[in-house]
Amino acid sequence: xxxxxxxxxxxxxxxxxxxxxxxxxxxxxxxxxxxxxxxxxxxxxxxxxxxxxxxxxxxxxxxxxxxxxxxxxxxxxxxxxxxxxxxxxxxxxxxxxxxxxxxxxxxxxxxxxxxxxxxxxxxxxxxxxxxxxxxxxxxxxxxxxxxxxxxxxxxxxxxxxxxxxxxxxxxxxxxxxxxxxxxxxxxxxxxxxxxxxxxxxxxxxxxxxxxxxxxxxxxxxxxxxxxxxxxxxxxxxxxxxxxxxxxxxxxxxxxxxxxxxxxxxxxxxxxxxxxxxxxxxxxxxxxxxxxxxxxxxxxxxxxxxxxxxxxxxxxxxxxxxxxxxxxxxxxxxxxxxxxxxxxxxxxxxxxxxxxxxxxxxxxxxxxxxxxxxxxxxxxxxxxxxxxxxxxxxxxxxxxxxxxxxxxxxxxxxxxxxxxxxxxxxxxxxxxxxxxxxxxxxxxxxxxxxxxxxxxxxxxxxxxxxxxxxxxx
Amino acid sequence: xxxxxxxxxxxxxxxxxxxxxxxxxxxxxxxxxxxxxxxxxxxxxxxxxxxxxxxxxxxxxxxxxxxxxxxxxxxxxxxxxxxxxxxxxxxxxxxxxxxxxxxxxxxxxxxxxxxxxxxxxxxxxxxxxxxxxxxxxxxxxxxxxxxxxxxxxxxxxxxxxxxxxxxxxxxxxxxxxxxxxxxxxxxxxxxxxxxxxxxxxxxxxxxxxxxxxxxxxxxxxxxxxxxxxxxxxxxxxxxxxxxxxxxxxxxxxxxxxxxxxxxxxxxxxxxxxxxxxx
Ligand SMILES: Cc1cc2nc3c(=O)[nH]c(=O)nc-3n(C[C@H](O)[C@H](O)[C@H](O)COP(=O)(O)OP(=O)(O)OC[C@H]3O[C@@H](n4cnc5c(N)ncnc54)[C@H](O)[C@@H]3O)c2cc1C
Ligand SMILES: Cc1cc2nc3c(=O)[nH]c(=O)nc-3n(C[C@H](O)[C@H](O)[C@H](O)COP(=O)(O)OP(=O)(O)OC[C@H]3O[C@@H](n4cnc5c(N)ncnc54)[C@H](O)[C@@H]3O)c2cc1C
Ligand code: SF4
Ligand code: SF4
Ligand code: FES
Numbered sequence: 079x080x081x082x083x084x085x086x087x088x089x090x091x092x093x094x095x096x097x098x099x100x101x102x103x104x105x106x107x108x109x110x111x112x113x114x115x116x117x118x119x120x121x122x123x124x125x126x127x128x129x130x131x132x133x134x135x136x137x138x139x140x141x142x143x144x145x146x147x148x149x150x151x152x153x154x155x156x157x158x159x160x161x162x163x164x165x166x167x168x169x170x171x172x173x174x175x176x177x178x179x180x181x182x183x184x185x186x187x188x189x190x191x192x193x194x195x196x197x198x199x200x201x202x203x204x205x206x207x208x209x210x211x212x213x214x215x216x217x218x219x220x221x222x223x224x225x226x227x228x229x230x231x232x233x234x235x236x237x238x239x240x241x242x243x244x245x246x247x248x249x250x251x252x253x254x255x256x257x258x259x260x261x262x263x264x265x266x267x268x269x270x271x272x273x274x275x276x277x278x279x280x281x282x283x284x285x286x287x288x289x290x291x292x293x294x295x296x297x298x299x300x301x302x303x304x305x306x307x308x309x310x311x312x313x314x315x316x317x318x319x320x321x322x323x324x325x326x327x328x329x330x331x332x333x334x335x336x337x338x339x340x341x342x343x344x345x346x347x348x349x350x351x352x353x354x355x356x357x358x359x360x361x362x363x364x365x366x367x368x369x370x371x372x373x374x375x376x377x378x379x380x381x382x383x384x385x386x387x388x389x390x391x392x393x394x395x396x397x398x399x400x401x402x403x404x405x406x407x408x409x410x411x412x413x414x415x416x417x418x419x420x421x422x423x424x425x426x427x428x429x430x431x432x433x434x435x436x437x438x439x440x441x442x443x444x445x446x447x448x449x450x451x452x453x454x455x456x457x458x459x460x461x462x463x464x465x466x467x468x469x470x471x472x473x474x475x476x477x478x479x480x481x482x483x484x485x486x487x488x489x490x491x492x493x494x495x496x497x498x499x500x501x502x503x504x505x506x507x508x509x510x511x512x513x514x515x516x517x518x519x520x521x522x523x524x525x526x527x528x529x530x531x532x533x534x535x536x537x538x539x540x541x542x543x544x545x546x547x548x549x550x
Numbered sequence: 551x552x553x554x555x556x557x558x559x560x561x562x563x564x565x566x567x568x569x570x571x572x573x574x575x576x577x578x579x580x581x582x583x584x585x586x587x588x589x590x591x592x593x594x595x596x597x598x599x600x601x602x603x604x605x606x607x608x609x610x611x612x613x614x615x616x617x618x619x620x621x622x623x624x625x626x627x628x629x630x631x632x633x634x635x636x637x638x639x640x641x642x643x644x645x646x647x648x649x650x651x652x653x654x655x656x657x658x659x660x661x662x663x664x665x666x667x668x669x670x671x672x673x674x675x676x677x678x679x680x681x682x683x684x685x686x687x688x689x690x691x692x693x694x695x696x697x698x699x700x701x702x703x704x705x706x707x708x709x710x711x712x713x714x715x716x717x718x719x720x721x722x723x724x725x726x727x728x729x730x731x732x733x734x735x736x737x738x739x740x741x742x743x744x745x746x747x748x749x750x751x752x753x754x755x756x757x758x759x760x761x762x763x764x765x766x767x768x769x770x771x772x773x774x775x776x777x778x779x780x781x782x783x784x785x786x787x788x789x790x791x792x793x794x795x796x797x798x799x800x801x802x803x804x805x806x807x808x809x810x811x812x813x814x815x816x817x818x819x820x821x822x823x824x825x826x827x828x
Contacts (some may be wrong), residue, residue, distance in 0.1 A: 259768050261587060261594075261634040269770075297749075298636035300768060304573050325770040329782055336775060336782065337802055338808040353593065353765070359819050362593040362618060364812035437804035486768060486787065525602035 086154050088129045094196035095124040097410075102417045106389065109273045112414055113177070116199075118158075119205040125153040128198045131190050136200060139188030141532035142175075142242075144168045146185060146200055153203065162207040169204075169531075170245045170287060171238070173212065173280040176205025176468055178271060181409050212283060216348065222291040226345040228252040229545050232315040234301045234487065237265020238527045239321035239518030239534035241285070244293045246538035252545075254292070255315070257299040259482045259486075262352060265323050266519075267527070270344070272382050274389075277410070302490030307514060316548070317513045317541045321532060321534060324519035325484040330374065334431030337439040339366055343379035343478035349486050350386050367392050368473020372442055374428055375478030376404065377524070381411040383476040384420045392474060394420050399427040399447050399460040425449070429467060442472045483520045506535055506540030509534060515541060552635040555608055557628050560690040561683075563615045563623040564658055566600075572607035574599070574637050580669035581643025581759060581791055584611065585767040587634040588623040595619045596764045596786070598662040599638060601694075612661035612690070618816045639767045642791050644757065647673040649731040652754075653699060654717050654745055656682040656737025660690055662759060664734050667698040670734075676700055678730070682717040682737070686710035718744045727752040734759070735794060737808065743799035749796055758794035760785050762802055763809070776802050 089345045105112055112317040116124060134147040145164050152161035166171045181187075181201035213396040228251040233240040236258040244254045262268045264281050289295065301307065301322075303414035310318055327342035329335060346365065349355040353363035367390035373383045376398040396415070398405065401424050405412055416422070425447045432441040446466035453459035496501045496512035500521055507515040517533025519525050556568040574584065583598045601610035615624040626632070643666045651670045653662030660681045663792065671677045679699035683689045685708050695702050704712030705720040713720045730752075735745045736759040749756050764774045764784050769787035775783050779796035783789065 259636065260766065261636075299573075300636060300639075303638060304577070304636070327770070327772045328773075329772065330654050331782075336777060336805065338805060342772040345765060345773040348765055348771050354591075358812065359816045361591055362816055364809050364816070366808065366812075436807075437801070466794070484768070484770065 085329060088258055089126050090129050090191045090195060092123065092127055094127065094199055095120045095202070097199070097202055099414070099417075102419070105274070105418055107391075109389065111277050112274050113410070115209050116202055116206045118206075118210070121153060121158075121210075124199050124203055125150045127191060129191060130153075130403055135188040135190060136185040136198075140185045141528045142168045142535065144185075144204070149207065150198070150200075150203060153207070154526060158207055158210045163213045165204060165207055171241065171284045171531075172204045172208035173284055174238075174267060174276065175202050175528065176203075176208055176532075177276050177280070178267070178408070180526050182409050182525075184528060189368045194541065209279075212222070212372065223290050224248075225290045226251045226253050229316045230255070231300075231317045231319070231541060231545075232310045232313050233259060233319045233321060235265060235321040235323055235518075235520075236263040236268075236295065237321055237323050237518060237530060238267065239323075239530040239537075240265075240319060241288065241533040241534065243319050243321070243517075243534035243538040243541075244288055245291070246535055247541065248288070248291045248293050248319060250542055252542075253294075253498065254281075255296060256293045257301055258295065258297045259300040260352065261297050265321075267350045270379065270382065272347070272351055272386055274385070300486060302487035306544065307487070307491050307494075307511070311513075316545055317515065317537050319507070319534070319537050319541065320487060320509070320514065320516040320520055321518045321530070322484045322487055322520045324481040325522045326499075326524075327477070328480045328482065330428065330479060332428055332430050334433060334439065335477070336349070337431055337433040338437050339368060339439040339519070340431060340471055340475045343373075343375070343383045343476055344481065346383050346476045347379065347386070356386070356389070365390075369393060371395070371474040371476065372397050372428075372470070373476040373478055374398075374474045375480070376400065377406040377478060377480070378408060378411065379481075380447060380476075380478035381407040381415050385411075385415055385418060387474065387476070388415075388418050388420055396420055397422050397423045397426050397428065397444065399425065400457060401425060404457050427462070428475075430467075431472075434472070439472060439475055441469050442475065443467055443469050481519075481524050483534075506543075507537035508540060513544065551633065553604060554626055554628050554630050554632065557626065559614065560661075561688045562610060563624070564661075564690055565615070566612050566661075567609060567623075567626070568603070568606070568608045568610045569632060569635065569674065570607060571637075574609050574635075575602045575604060575607050576653045578602060578609065578638040579642035580645065580665035582638040582640050583767075583790065584609070584635055584637030585639060585764065586611075586623065586632050586636075588619065588626060588632055590633050592622060592633065593619045594634075594765055594767065595623075596639070596761070596767055598665075598759075600661050600664055606734070612658060614658035617621060617813050621817075636767070639668070640786060643669065643734065643759070643791050645669045645673050645675075646732065647675060649675050650729065651675045651677050652721075652725065652730040652733040653677055653679045653722065654681070654733065654735040655679070656717055656741045657684075657688075658690075659737030659741075659759075660695070663734070664691055664694055664698055666734050666736070666759075667695065671698055671700070675732075679703070680705065680717050680720050680724075681791070682706070682720070682741070683711075684708070717741060718748060721745065721748065727754075730754050733757065733794075734791075739799055741801045742794060743795075743803075746794040746797065756794040757791050757798055760791045760792060760797065760802065761790065761806075763806055783801045
């Protein structure tokens with residue numbers, strides 16, 4: 079490495095380090111993590127590609143405003159722990175974010191190096207710092223949990239939005255309780271995103287860290303059912319954050335969608351990820367994956383479902399009504415799906431499913447599409463080509479065509495103002511009810527981990543402002 | 551973790567369990583259910599809330615041991631814990647007042663009928679209950695039902711108690727169009743379908759409490775979807791009670807058989823370990 083005084087000289091022209099991955103042949107039969115993460119050597123080389131901009135656009139572009147410039151500098155100067163500390167000031171979930179954040183839309187999109195060469199691999203560096211520390215601290219005995227003493231705040235749902243709000247609030251000494259409907263914590267990170275993208279021990283460790291800071295977690299508790307919003311206030315919670323996500327699956331509304339073998343992505347992924355059907359019969363919950371699977375959709379859920387189907391040995395096709403350029407999944411996952419042999423069929427949509435006499439799906443009728451002028455989403459609208467229908471044999475169908483907000487809490491709280499099922503908010507996530515805040519997918523509809531976290535952070539700040547005012 | 555306070559065998563494979571659940575005890579209404587996982591690797595299975603006790607902050611469920619998870623549940627004794635228990639789930643039963651109401655239950659559905667029959671009676675309806683069991687040994691909750699309904703009639707398949715035959719035959723023999731304003735049916739799918747078909751022209755509203763396969767029970771997966779009046783509904787959040795005359799029972803029966811081979815695999819694997827070979 080070239081030295082310049084004490085400083086190491088950046089080298090933005092060096093090729094972007096390639097993330098080592100598990101060989102596709104091994105992946106085909108394994109739930110192990112696909113992306114292996116940089117080696118220490120690679121991490122140092124990649125960190126050197128950062129030119130330490132005077133005005134680092136990356137920091138503004140990261141919705142959590144992680145001090146990217148500083149943590150990369152620490153890495154260059156050899157202090158991986160110092161780098162992690164710099165990250166942790168803003169983000170207690172570097173292991174999660176480094177793996178699942180759609181960095182190509184945020185920090186890496188803004189990186190100056192990327193204007194001329196490939197951007198610095200910020201996401202992978204973030205992940206490296208987290209993994210590096212984790213490997214060493216695993217043996218360290220946990221310190222006894224802290225006991226905050228401030229006002230009580232309830233956070234509903236344990237997805238990324240609530241998690242970061244909990245982190246920000248507990249650091250300010252609030253007594254924070256997270257209520258989760260399911261028996262496991264993490265929201266989509268637990269039930270939606272596969273192990274081979276986010277190993278569960280990473281998720282558990284980063285949640286355990288919150289627990290250790292004094293955040294209380296209550297599973298098997300549905301706000302709106304087990305207790306109401308008003309009930310929580312009566313129990314002494316002074317502010318409530320709703321981070322209940324967008325868990326309601328949209329149906330295709332085509333004939334045959336209730337045939338056996340037809341799943342929503344949520345059911346398919348919940349069975350496999352949350353209930354661990356990939357271990358059946360060691361785990362009790364089964365899933366049916368036949369010889370031929372077709373997954374409908376082009377987002378992260380579609381990639382995840384298709385890659386699982388492939389791991390069950392199924393010949394797998396992703397059917398998407400637009401073109402490759404319009405896929406909405408993380409780039410890395412699209413590439414990994416392709417490497418793994420998932421077949422992509424663009425410009426087609428299902429019109430009906432046909433079953434056998436026992437109600438099992440056996441055939442799908444598809445109509446060809448062409449791209450027309452942009453629709454409300456800004457993307458070219460798919461237009462069906464009349465008479466272009468054709469049929470293919472299929473045993474398993476997964477509909478990954480999007481989700482809307484989970485309606486349970488809203489139904490039980492009719493005074494909460496919603497728009498198209500989404501909770502309506504203004505600045506800082508304030509809802510129509512006093513001291514009730516909301517953020518993440520329940521406000522945005524299906525979105526991304528990092529934007530959910532951004533909302534959680536802003537709501538935590540708003541809650542802190544509101545409660546400190548009240549105390550004065 | 552919920553503590554089991556009491557366990558009692560009501561019939562050879564049907565256990566009643568009283569479980570500590572203070573929050574659910576305070577909030578549940580007739581027709582609602584819970585989802586449990588008896589152990590840390592278990593499936594999530596739905597069970598109806600049958601009763602509750604304010605003093606002991608408990609709810610009661612009645613479980614028929616038919617597959618792996620229900621057997622594992624029924625094998626737990628007082629003092630043990632249920633790994634996960636969440637609720638109350640689903641919409642409560644629709645209970646009007648001042649009507650002549652026919653309540654019909656079959657098998658373990660008889661237990662699920664109890665809170666509904668009680669609620670109808672408490673709201674000033676005239677309640678007649680028709681309950682079916684395989685044999686006398688499988689008749690459950692007789693005393694409770696007698697208190698809950700103004701009139702209780704049993705049918706057993708082998709005639710060992712009460713009417714010899716099934717609930718549908720009992721119904722045909724004792725009631726005619728116009729005798730009842732409203733009905734509620736809960737039990738095996740063929741029974742609910744038969745009762746719905748038989749009463750279609752009776753000018754009587756009939757509610758069925760459906761039991762499709764469920765996973766989360768919170769409206770998140772769509773696995774519990776049923777077709778009612780041509781529309782897809784999620785039984786866990788829109789139901790479990792629907793207009794029986796509009797339910798596509800055939801589709802529901804097919805969907806409930808989707809995992810039959812898997813159920814057999816897991817039952818074989820665990821049968822010896824559980825020592826349950828009834
Ligand atoms: C399969 C899949 C893959 C994805 N992959 C990516 C990815 O790679 N990168 C990315 O950035 N984004 C991805 N996304 C999107 C991302 O996961 C979400 O935008 C994000 O998780 C939203 O976070 P949240 O905190 O708002 O809610 P969620 O993560 O949805 O969590 C909400 C939680 O609230 C619970 N809950 C709901 N109602 C109640 C109630 N009444 N009481 C108590 N608890 C309740 C739910 O059970 C759930 O656990 C993916 C989404 C899916 C479905
Ligand atoms: C709203 C509702 C209330 C219910 N209340 C009761 C009750 O009070 N007492 C009682 O004994 N049973 C009740 N059931 C049925 C009970 O949930 C099933 O018997 C149980 O899930 C079977 O699980 P298993 O592993 O023992 O058997 P399995 O071998 O898995 O299944 C046996 C049969 O049960 C059905 N089944 C399987 N998995 C599920 C599932 N996750 N959800 C629903 N049905 C399933 C299928 O038809 C299957 O063929 C209820 C079901 C619903 C939907
Ligand atoms: S959290 Fe996402 S946007 Fe922020 S630095 Fe990490 S990868 Fe980039
Ligand atoms: S924009 Fe890129 S080069 Fe500049 S500081 Fe950020 S990571 Fe480094
Ligand atoms: S059980 Fe999943 S939506 Fe009803």
